[in-house]
Amino acid sequence: MSFNALVLTCLAYVAFLFLVAFVVERRASRGQMGFLRSPLVYTLSLSIYCTAWTFYGAVGYAARSGLEFLTIYLGPTLIFVGWWWVLRKLVRIGRQQRVTSIADLISSRYGKSNLLGVLVTVIAVVAATPYIALQLQSVTLSFGVFASATPESWALPNRDATAVWVAAGLALFTILFGTRNLDAKEQHHGIVMAIAVEAVVKLVALLAVGIFVVWGLGGGPVAMIERIETYADPNWVIQPGRWVGLIFLSAAAVISLPRMFQVMVVENVDEGHLARASWAFPLYLFLMSLFILPIAVIGLERMPADTNPDMLVLTLPLAEGQGGLAMLAFLGGFSSATSMVIVETIALATMLSNHILMPAWLWLRPKAALSGDLRGGILLARRLSIMGVLALGLAYFRLSGGSAALAAIGLIAFAGMAQVLPALLGGIFWRGGTQAGALMGLSIGFVVWAFTLFLPSFGAGAVMSAQVFEQGLFGLGWLRPQALFGTSGMDPLTHSIFWSLALNTAAYAVGSLMSFPDPVERIQGAAFVNAFDDEVQAERLGWTHGQAEPEALMNMAQRILGDEAAISFFEAEAGGQGKAGFLPDLTPAFLAGLERRLAGSVGAATAHAMISQLFGRATVTVEDLLAVANETAQIMEYSARLEEQQGELSRTARQLREVNEKLTQLSVQKDAFLSQISHELRTPMTSIRAFSEILTEGDLPAAMVANYGRIIHDEAKRLTRLLDDLLDLSVLENGTVQLNLELANLGDLIDRSLAAASQTRPERAFDIQRDYTKEEIFLRTDPDRLVQVFINLISNSRKYCDAADPVLRIAVRQKGGRVVVDFLDNGLGIAKESQGLIFEKFARLTDQSRAGGAGLGLAICREVMANLGGTVTYVPGQRGAAFRVTVPLRLEKTALAG
Amino acid sequence: MRRPRAPLFLARAVYRKRRLRDAARLLPLLGFFLLVLPLLWDAAPGRGAGQTVVYIFGVWAGLIGLAAYLAPGLARPDADDQAEDS
Numbered sequence: 001m002s003f004n005a006l007v008l009t010c011l012a013y014v015a016f017l018f019l020v021a022f023v024v025e026r027r028a029s030r031g032q033m034g035f036l037r038s039p040l041v042y043t044l045s046l047s048i049y050c051t052a053w054t055f056y057g058a059v060g061y062a063a064r065s066g067l068e069f070l071t072i073y074l075g076p077t078l079i080f081v082g083w084w085w086v087l088r089k090l091v092r093i094g095r096q097q098r099v100t101s102i103a104d105l106i107s108s109r110y111g112k113s114n115l116l117g118v119l120v121t122v123i124a125v126v127a128a129t130p131y132i133a134l135q136l137q138s139v140t141l142s143f144g145v146f147a148s149a150t151p152e153s154w155a156l157p158n159r160d161a162t163a164v165w166v167a168a169g170l171a172l173f174t175i176l177f178g179t180r181n182l183d184a185k186e187q188h189h190g191i192v193m194a195i196a197v198e199a200v201v202k203l204v205a206l207l208a209v210g211i212f213v214v215w216g217l218g219g220g221p222v223a224m225i226e227r228i229e230t231y232a233d234p235n236w237v238i239q240p241g242r243w244v245g246l247i248f249l250s251a252a253a254v255i256s257l258p259r260m261f262q263v264m265v266v267e268n269v270d271e272g273h274l275a276r277a278s279w280a281f282p283l284y285l286f287l288m289s290l291f292i293l294p295i296a297v298i299g300l301e302r303m304p305a306d307t308n309p310d311m312l313v314l315t316l317p318l319a320e321g322q323g324g325l326a327m328l329a330f331l332g333g334f335s336s337a338t339s340m341v342i343v344e345t346i347a348l349a350t351m352l353s354n355h356i357l358m359p360a361w362l363w364l365r366p367k368a369a370l371s372g373d374l375r376g377g378i379l380l381a382r383r384l385s386i387m388g389v390l391a392l393g394l395a396y397f398r399l400s401g402g403s404a405a406l407a408a409i410g411l412i413a414f415a416g417m418a419q420v421l422p423a424l425l426g427g428i429f430w431r432g433g434t435q436a437g438a439l440m441g442l443s444i445g446f447v448v449w450a451f452t453l454f455l456p457s458f459g460a461g462a463v464m465s466a467q468v469f470e471q472g473l474f475g476l477g478w479l480r481p482q483a484l485f486g487t488s489g490m491d492p493l494t495h496s497i498f499w500s501l502a503l504n505t506a507a508y509a510v511g512s513l514m515s516f517p518d519p520v521e522r523i524q525g526a527a528f529v530n531a532f533d534d535e536v537q538a539e540r541l542g543w544t545h546g547q548a549e550p551e552a553l554m555n556m557a558q559r560i561l562g563d564e565a566a567i568s569f570f571e572a573e574a575g576g577q578g579k580a581g582f583l584p585d586l587t588p589a590f591l592a593g594l595e596r597r598l599a600g601s602v603g604a605a606t607a608h609a610m611i612s613q614l615f616g617r618a619t620v621t622v623e624d625l626l627a628v629a630n631e632t633a634q635i636m637e638y639s640a641r642l643e644e645q646q647g648e649l650s651r652t653a654r655q656l657r658e659v660n661e662k663l664t665q666l667s668v669q670k671d672a673f674l675s676q677i678s679h680e681l682r683t684p685m686t687s688i689r690a691f692s693e694i695l696t697e698g699d700l701p702a703a704m705v706a707n708y709g710r711i712i713h714d715e716a717k718r719l720t721r722l723l724d725d726l727l728d729l730s731v732l733e734n735g736t737v738q739l740n741l742e743l744a745n746l747g748d749l750i751d752r753s754l755a756a757a758s759q760t761r762p763e764r765a766f767d768i769q770r771d772y773t774k775e776e777i778f779l780r781t782d783p784d785r786l787v788q789v790f791i792n793l794i795s796n797s798r799k800y801c802d803a804a805d806p807v808l809r810i811a812v813r814q815k816g817g818r819v820v821v822d823f824l825d826n827g828l829g830i831a832k833e834s835q836g837l838i839f840e841k842f843a844r845l846t847d848q849s850r851a852g853g854a855g856l857g858l859a860i861c862r863e864v865m866a867n868l869g870g871t872v873t874y875v876p877g878q879r880g881a882a883f884r885v886t887v888p889l890r891l892e893k894t895a896l897a898g
Numbered sequence: 899m900r901r902p903r904a905p906l907f908l909a910r911a912v913y914r915k916r917r918l919r920d921a922a923r924l925l926p927l928l929g930f931f932l933l934v935l936p937l938l939w940d941a942a943p944g945r946g947a948g949q950t951v952v953y954i955f956g957v958w959a960g961l962i963g964l965a966a967y968l969a970p971g972l973a974r975p976d977a978d979d980q981a982e983d984s
Binding site for chain 2: 074077225236240247282
């Protein structure tokens with residue numbers, strides 16, 4: 001097969017991947033997710049764990065150290081079959097907190113500390129750069145295998161150019177599909193689908209080569225096992241330290257590698273997929289590893305001794321003349337390398353732009369944050385990050401010369417990323433973990449890892465001098481990079497894992513115990529550790545699947561927007577989606593529109609919280625809550641103000657109503673007053689006129705003249721009295737009355753009043769009940785005026801009490817500095833509706849005939865009492881009419897001033 | 899004699915589900931135990947390498963099978979007691 005044909009096949013394959021990603025993105029943007037959201041795609045996308053390191057490197061690893069290569073796949077297997085412990089919680093937290101990367105998770109858990117985000121990003125970039133270089137190297141090598149006439153020769157004249165082309169192509173693909181749009185959830189459906197396709201290709205390729213080797217060359221499985229037994233060399237003995245250490249390391253890596261976190265947590269569309277992946281992903285790893293050992297054994301057996309064991313997957317079929325199989329294997333390796341680079345680059349670019357580039361940019365240009373749309377800036381930062389990460393990988397590849405064995409680089413990257421583990425696990429299981437602890441643990445772990453594993457990996461004399469290797473840092477023997485604190489019994493990798501993670505964990509624990517978290521950190525800590533506590537609540541509310549149905553959204557919208565507005569909005573949206581007459585699909589555009597509409601009614605933060613509560617499992621973050629609280633406080637304040645105003649208004653309205661009622665009655669009374677006064681004045685005037693006319697005619701007997709004269713005189717007296725009363729009242733009302741204050745005995749005053757009042761209807765015999773001892777009170781007041789009031793009340797009683805055996809009780813009490821005199825009779829009393837009116841002028845009640853006076857009596861009484869500094873009131877609820885006179889014991893002149 | 903009636907235990911489904919979760923938690927521990935077991939074997943070069951390979955792949959397949967057996971029961975959401983009982 002010619003080199004050109006190979007390049008052509010490669011390009012065709014890449015074009016196919018572009019097409020897949022493009023079609024999927026198109027479907028996703030129209031909301032047609034369908035099989036994209038299946039557990040199968042999720043599981044296959046997880047397979048980016050198997051990079052070119054697995055595809056080519058595992059065989060080399062097996063050829064060098066036998067079974068040990070299996071540890072790299074057994075660790076993840078244990079983590080996945082034990083998904084109930086860690087993965088389930090990670091995925092849940094990732095969805096709840098809308099986590100975008102592992103750096104984001106750590107920073108978010110420890111109080112949204114950007115410093116931590118930067119630290120994790122730096123570790124991830126440093127650890128991943130050699131790993132990306134490794135992928136470029138493997139692609140370049142595989143090209144080399146095809147380019148050279150004989151598999152044994154590794155010369156590829158334009159090796160660097162190949163790497164540059166590959167890197168550029170990957171950058172293009174990643175930028176096209178990784179930064180097409182800015183999704184809050186950082187999900188890239190097109191890329192996930194392309195990776196799933198690549199996962200199938202690499203699995204099929206490796207299985208095909210394996211089957212060819214076992215059945216075509218090795219003579220079946222049983223014979224194969226025998227071959228393995230005979231070929232096992234002393235290096236194949238399992239070393240206990242490395243075996244356990246590597247299982248642990250790979251288990252840690254599958255959780256903390258940025259690309260694994262990206263596909264496992266960030267790209268997860270349904271938590272249920274994890275359950276399927278819990279066995280399906282280990283099965284994938286199982287199948288990938290199944291034929292590694294046979295390929296290694298047959299390769300070692302058949303190929304020349306100087307063959308690079310890392311390329312056996314490719315060279316073995318070529319040597320056996322299986323061009324097509326070799327092509328498939330090449331594509332498998334190509335898939336492994338490209339998918340890893342793409343996802344790793346996206347994950348790193350997200351971290352770089354979110355935690356380093358954007359904060360730096362906003363710090364340099366604070367105005368940009370206010371101008372609103374940052375999308376352009378963020379996308380640019382992403383693209384630059386992608387190119388930067390790939391450029392770093394390329395630079396590492398060219399500098400290191402691509403010489404190191406593949407397996408070693410992979411393990412170094414694993415160990416570097418595993419430094420995140422203590423802060424990560426501590427963060428989701430221990431509420432006591434703090435930012436200070438995480439910072440200390442991460443930095444110490446990173447430094448120890450770099451000193452004991454990363455820098456030594458360049459070889460003695462490259463970065464660290466040989467002297468440091470032999471005698472330790474600064475000549476201190478206990479600081480030798482591969483025998484820290486004198487522990488020389490472990491191999492360098494185990495040694496580095498042991499010390500970096502031990503010191504990391506210790507620093508994390510001590511730092512956490514000694515420091516005190518701030519409030520956001522504590523809230524976040526509780527939210528992460530108790531990530532599952534909200535389920536009970538959610539299920540009681542009926543959102544079992546955390547997935548909103550359009551009906552539920554419709555209901556909510558109706559409650560908030562009102563029926564008409566909600567229905568017309570939903571209809572318009574459904575029409576826009578071409579589903580007129582049905583409920584619209586829950587596309588991102590629709591949800592965003594709905595959120596905007598709701599935001600108009602309840603505020604942006606609240607709307608966002610409502611939609612995200614209904615639509616996903618996303619829990620509201622602290623910032624969201626604060627924003628909601630802010631809005632709510634404003635609304636509450638506003639409504640409290642409204643309520644206050646309304647209360648004031650209704651009070652005023654009530655007062656106005658009362659006043660109006662009174663005014664109306666007063667107006668009626670005024671009419672009555674006018675007619676009354678004209679009547680009152682007219683009656684005596686009529687008799688006076690009539691009798692005086694008779695008198696002027698003369699010729700009348702003297703007796704008659706005297707009689708008529710007396711009548712005229714009486715009537716004139718009545719007129720005078722009426723006018724006197726009116727005058728009196730107006731004087732009293734104006735407050736210009738002259739009071740003669742002197743000491744008087746209350747009992748005497750009552751005696752006088754009774755005597756005077758007995759003139760009124762003298763034919764009625766009243767039973768007067770008094771308590772003389774209580775009446776022995778000396779008052780300083782105007783006795784004549786007070787007697788006037790008493791007479792009026794007693795006369796009223798005599799006039800109106802309609803009982804057969806009328807009884808008048810006069811009760812006297814002293815209360816504080818006041819004397820209370822009650823006049824109670826056993827009549828019918830005064831009707832309730834009239835009680836408010838009796839003290840008004842001319843307020844004679846219905847029965848005209850029984851009234852002797854002009855209806856000014858009580859009005860005068862009220863004015864008199866007001867002048868005496870007391871009151872006269874009607875006491876309702878007694879059996880008969882009851883009037884209460886309250887008068888001060890000592891009336892001071894000054895009291896009248898007011 | 900009549901068959902004994904079902905034991906007096908209410909909410910059997912909930913109980914089963916909790917034990918299923920316990921099993922899911924124990925599974926990786928079992929796996930780890932079985933996978934480090936070969937370290938204790940007499941590992942003379944050239945002898946037993948094939949057996950070890952078969953053993954490890956067997957344990958691996960067993961773990962996958964058990965996980966596949968447990969997964970559907972664990973994934974099924976129902977409104978019993980989602981409160982963490984750990």
